[in-house]
Amino acid sequence: MPRTGRRPGYSDTREAILTAARQAFAERGYDKASIRQIATSAGVDPALVHHYFGAKEQLFLAAMEAPIDPGKAIEQVVAGGLDGIGERLVRxxxxxxxxxxGTPAAALVRSAVSHDWSARMLREFITTQILRRVIGNLELDPNEGPLRASLVASQLMGLIMARYIIKLEPLASAPPETIVATVAPTIQRYLSGPLDQ
Structure with missing residues (x-):
């Protein structure tokens, strides 16, 4: 029977929980993974998982080693509604x-390109922490929202690959304002324009 009390040390316990969480999120996805399953796998009580990480969302962000809390960033981006969303999002x-x-985020993308497990984790992160929030906060048509949001993701992932991973010039050294001015209209069209053009 697995131990359910405290483990020998903070870092050992924390790492055991993170290892179990990464496995659960990669295998079952964010929605189907539970704190109870993760705790059992790590050999700790579920209360200890909550003690170290809080809610499942914070555990997921820690397991992903997310450099920022996407919820806070998206909250600011969507606050103005659809009007000007492309510019705010790209900026x-x-x-x-x-x-x-950006450095740990780039490492995560590099890993996702070469490892199926990392790709599943990144896909879960993009879907649950970014796309769902964009769709929900902007109140997009439920029939179009997922496609619109995934089109935005495709554009931004392409930008990540070209500017930050491959470092394709002159895009890699272009000033941020140039990126915003050129990419934002496409993002705006994906979110608010007609999809059949």
Whole structure:
């Protein structure tokens, strides 16, 4: 029977929980993974998982080693509604990726390109922490929202690959304002324009 009390040390316990969480999120996805299952797998009481990480969302962000809390960033981006969303989204995106937070994020993307497990984790992160929030907060048509949000993700993932991973010039060294001015209209069209053109 697995132990349910405290483990020998903070870092050992925390790492055991994170290892179990990464496995659960990769295998079952964010929605189907539960704190109870993760705790059992880590050999700890579920209350200990909550003690170290709080809610499932915070555990997921820690397991992903997310450099920022996407919920807070998206909250600011969507606050103005659909009008001007493309510019706000791209500006926030470039600001985060050009900052020190972009380094661990780039490592995560590199890993996802070469490892199926990392790709599943990144897909869960994008779907549950970013796309769902965009769709929900902007109150997009439920029939179009998922497609619109995944089109936005495709554009931003392409930007990540070209500017931050491959470092394709002159895009890699282009000023942020140039990126915002050129990419934002496409993002705006994906979110608010007709999809049949």
């Amino acid at each position: 926030t995106f470039v600001t985060v990726w050009d900052s020190p937070a």
